[in-house]
Amino acid sequence: MTCGLKLAAARSGTLSNHTLRQRIPLNAVRRYSSHTTSTAPPTSPFAPRHFLSIADLTSTEFAALVRNASSHKRTIKSGSIPQNLLGSLTGQTVAMLFSKRSTRTRISTEGAVARLGGQPMFLGKDDIQLGVNESLYDSAVVISSMVSCIVARVGKHAEIADLAKHSSVPVINALCDSFHPLQAVADFQTIHETFTPKAHGLNSLGLEGLKIAWVGDANNVLFDMAIAATKMGVDIAVATPKGYEIPASMLEFIKKASDGVSKPGKIIQTNVPEEAVKGADILVTDTWISMGQEAESIKRLKDFEGFQITPELAKRGGANESWKFMHCLPRHPEEVSDEVFYSPRSLVFPEAENRLWAAISALEGFVVNKGKIE
Incomplete structure (x- = not known):
């Protein structure tokens, strides 16, 4: 997993699939920066704005997505629908292309589309395989x-980047091997709802000064969480075993994503969980064995010994007294003890519910409002 994300060269619609495969190698060479695809508003129906990573958003836009998610949650749970959302997707279909299995992402996305009056169309790996039976361009x-x-929801980031490059409608990333932006919106919605925000402007959530400790594998969920944290002035300390650190190119990408932020959050790495936990307000982990890494399970379980989040780890490391715990699920007991996972410190179930409100907020911003997020 690297940030040297690559796109295939532009393909002419007049070429046959066979010619495309011969003339344009899959590893063609333009470096891809998610941010460059989406910062400018769309200029025509064929230049939509896509949501592939939190790096695609300014600080103001990310804060707006989070605030809107919380606002819609309060309004809808009180029994009404915001006027601007009522029937906003009526008569419209949202295609859900999922080449990887999913529980929370599928339910939250289908639920979000339905609440806005639209029709979700789920296409799993048995229905469609991007770039297999026909070129990804054609699809x-x-x-x-x-x-x-x-x-x-795909495997390699290049798949969704290529899909977005040739799509005439917005593409929203529901997970790839490099990013998981909807999870990051839900995570910061959960943090925003839990911690009393300071006075702040539109480009902030008032969370400056908080510290997140990530203990576990450096993966796609972490990468978008770290981008969001630095944009919001939240420090994040990452503890991984040796050999599992954030790749250098991705670390550079994360730091660059906060360019222009007046006081970005700091990101540090360590191989000692206690060092990351020191002074932390939120302890976070995720699966140690992601989809596609099953063959490495024995080695990974051994390498991650000592990285389980427990009350003892929090105490040894000196976490803040009122620390909270988050996990994007599914959870495995080696990652976090029951004593933490099912305790009042745990935010995992509100965090999971917030996936629905994050999806509604993203659909509002990128589809209903055509990329205008405020």
Whole structure:
């Protein structure tokens, strides 16, 4: 997993699939920065704004997505629907291209589309495999001509980047091997709802000064969480075993994503969990064995010994007295003890619910409001 993310060169719609495969190698060479695809507002129906990473958002836009998610949650749970959302996707279809299994992402996305009056269309790996039976270019052009949005959960980041490159409708990343932006919105919504925010402007959530300790594997969930943290002035300390650190290119990408932020949060790395936990307000972990890493399970379980989040670790490391715990799920007992996971410190179930409100907020911003997030 690296930040040297690559896109295939532009393909002419007049070429056959066979010609495309021969003339344009899959590893063609333009370096991809998610941020460059999305900062400018769309200029035509064929130049939509995509949501592939938190790096695609300014600080003001990310804060707005989080605030809108919380606001819609309060309004809808009180029994009404915000006027601007009522029937906002009526008559529209959202294609959900999921090549990886999913529970929370599928339920939250389908629920979000339905609440806005739209029709979710789920296409799993047995229904469609991007770039297998036909070129990804052909799939992107055809599918986007029939729907209002594509929500994609894929393997390699290059797949969703290529899909977005050729789609005529917004593409929202529901997970790839490098990023998980909807999870980051839900995570910061949970933090924002839990910790009393300071006075702040539109480009902030008032969370400056908080510290997150990530203990475990450096993965896609961490990468977007770290981008969000630095944008919001929240420090994040990452503890991984040796050999599992954030790749240098991704670390550079994370830091660059906060360019222009007046007081970005700091990101530090260590191989000692106690060092990361010191002074932390929120302790976070995730699976040690991600999808596709099953063959490494025995080695990974051994390498991650001592990285389980427990009350003892928090005490040894000197976490803040009122520390909270987060996990994006599914959880395995080696990652966090029951004593923490099912305790009043745990935010995991509100965090999971907030996936629904994050999806509603993203659909509002990128589909209903055509990329204008405020």
